Amino acid sequence: MKPEEVFGVNAGKVWNVLNETQKPLSAAEIMKKTGLKRDEVFAALGWLGREGKIEIIKEKEKLFYKLV
Secondary structure (H helix, E strand, C coil): CCHHHHHHHHHHHHHHHHHHHCCCECHHHHHHHHCCCHHHHHHHHHHHHHCCCEEEEEECCEEEEEEC
16 A cells, blocks of 8 residues: 555544544544554644644644644
8 A cells, every 4th residue: 555545544534533523632532533543643634734624723732633
């Protein structure tokens, strides 16, 4: 499998979780809901960020992610 396929599949998993919950989630929450490893979640978030599909929210030194 090509790297862009792996990243794209993982980005789809993260997008689906964010779409289903309809609320900001932390990376740890995304990991738990997707079953992805930490580095896979951040790679997927980077992919979604590059496509302009997520928003990053900072609350009390903690980051949360939601769909735009």
